[in-house]
Amino acid sequence: MTANQYVEEFMANLIAKNPGEKEFHQAVKEVVESVAPYIVESPQLMKMKVMERIVEPERIIMFRVPWVNDAGEVCINKGYRVQMNSAIGPYKGGIRFHSSVNLSILKFLAFEQTFKNSLTTLPMGGGKGGSDFSPRGKSDMEVMRFCQSFMNELFRHIGPDTDVPAGDIGVGGREVGFMFGQYKKLRDEFTGTFTGKGRSFGGSIMRPEATGYGACYFGQAMLATRGESYEGKTVCISGSGNVAQYACKKARELGAKVVTMSDSNGFIYDPEGIDDAKWNYIFNLKNVKRGRIKEYVSQYPNAQYFEGQRPWSIKCDIAMPCATQNELNGEQAKELLKNGCTCVVEGANMPTTPDAIAAFQAAKILYSPGKASNAGGVATSGLEMTQNSMRLGWSAKEVDERLHDIMTGIHEMCVKYGTEEDGYINYVKGANIGGFMKVADAMLAQGIV
Ligand code: NDP
Numbered sequence: 001m002t003a004n005q006y007v008e009e010f011m012a013n014l015i016a017k018n019p020g021e022k023e024f025h026q027a028v029k030e031v032v033e034s035v036a037p038y039i040v041e042s043p044q045l046m047k048m049k050v051m052e053r054i055v056e057p058e059r060i061i062m063f064r065v066p067w068v069n070d071a072g073e074v075c076i077n078k079g080y081r082v083q084m085n086s087a088i089g090p091y092k093g094g095i096r097f098h099s100s101v102n103l104s105i106l107k108f109l110a111f112e113q114t115f116k117n118s119l120t121t122l123p124m125g126g127g128k129g130g131s132d133f134s135p136r137g138k139s140d141m142e143v144m145r146f147c148q149s150f151m152n153e154l155f156r157h158i159g160p161d162t163d164v165p166a167g168d169i170g171v172g173g174r175e176v177g178f179m180f181g182q183y184k185k186l187r188d189e190f191t192g193t194f195t196g197k198g199r200s201f202g203g204s205i206m207r208p209e210a211t212g213y214g215a216c217y218f219g220q221a222m223l224a225t226r227g228e229s230y231e232g233k234t235v236c237i238s239g240s241g242n243v244a245q246y247a248c249k250k251a252r253e254l255g256a257k258v259v260t261m262s263d264s265n266g267f268i269y270d271p272e273g274i275d276d277a278k279w280n281y282i283f284n285l286k287n288v289k290r291g292r293i294k295e296y297v298s299q300y301p302n303a304q305y306f307e308g309q310r311p312w313s314i315k316c317d318i319a320m321p322c323a324t325q326n327e328l329n330g331e332q333a334k335e336l337l338k339n340g341c342t343c344v345v346e347g348a349n350m351p352t353t354p355d356a357i358a359a360f361q362a363a364k365i366l367y368s369p370g371k372a373s374n375a376g377g378v379a380t381s382g383l384e385m386t387q388n389s390m391r392l393g394w395s396a397k398e399v400d401e402r403l404h405d406i407m408t409g410i411h412e413m414c415v416k417y418g419t420e421e422d423g424y425i426n427y428v429k430g431a432n433i434g435g436f437m438k439v440a441d442a443m444l445a446q447g448i449v
């Protein structure tokens, strides 16, 4: 069987068995295309149906989340945890609270997480959870009641050696704190069952910074392959949440000028660049006031706000999509290329559509998939788990050095498995093969489970 035949048959089966789950199909297709040449050459992988098993979650928990809002009304949301793969460690991955959350999105995220976690070299399996609840516009007490109700069911399915959740879209320090508090009350145990916890109760220093910083460290390594760096470059960032904020901060520290940030309503363009004072304003606006990015232009009138648009029309050298899946499409990729963009570093999960990835790769620019470049967040979660097990905490310097080493290690893995005949580094191929190898090896060793 040829690799192409394998991909075709595999995808036809997957789509028949998981109808309508378009984000899940998209994520699987990309990985299967990368690993198919290896699979068809390996009688073991074929016979033991390793890839067929990887795409079937080990377990999915779905539950009702009833809660009462400040007006005294009863509200009902859906709760999920996808426990995808535990071959190399306990299930590990974030929880997403966003109105768009559904099973397809959580399955794609849990699938990606499995390979990403493998790339970090730390012992973490893959999982993801969430709810169609949106914290936006809710009071702190509403968010707390929701988190407690969510945990009233999830607590029995997670644990420090079973499944360790963390944050994702709509879940930051506040939500993790509420969920951890309820978990601890119900279980009557103080363990490192969540990561991204507050510093006063076992959270790792640098976890909030880790995803954005890690993405920039990965970007640095990519640029270095062409003798370049962030110094003097113009950067467009999408999103204005956790990942976007710290990607912005580190890119600036490395000498770049960040000119855009966004939210789901639109983007701001500041041609002068987001300096430290402006960064502090955004941090306060998003994390304390919980406001919208358009408010930036009232404070800084030299900037412009573009309602309903994404930042990819702005001229830049480096693009860092840090908001959500499929937020950079083929047309926008062409525009970035036309404007001279030479490097795309994903902070979000699957933000670039397949036709946009194809355009970047055809133009031979630097392009890294999120499972490689945003792995710094979960890697630092892994470091938080280690610190919790040892019941001690490392310094910022120590965590940052480990994060840096892990990101350069992932980069090396991508170079090893992704370098093509003409020398072009195909980071998609490199990350998918590099992530797959360890999981497949562990699954083969553990028998048909
Ligand atoms: P946050 O909730 O902190 O921020 C999300 C940002 O993206 C907000 O600015 C939000 O705007 C915007 N956004 C969310 N949904 C959409 C949408 N449908 N269309 C346009 N904009 C949207 O989340 P994070 O920063 O934590 O996560 C961002 C991305 O990074 C996600 O893809 C996540 O999976 C990924 N990621 C996160 C990690 C982490 O450690 N937190 C680790 C690795 C990856 P609005 O306020 O309008 O919703």
Ligand code: 2IT
Pocket: 092, 093, 094, 095, 113, 116, 164, 165, 166, 167, 168, 195, 349, 374, 375, 377, 378, 379, 381
């Ligand atoms: O997508 C991701 O890697 C995350 N949201 C972080 C997961 C984690 O467990 O820290």
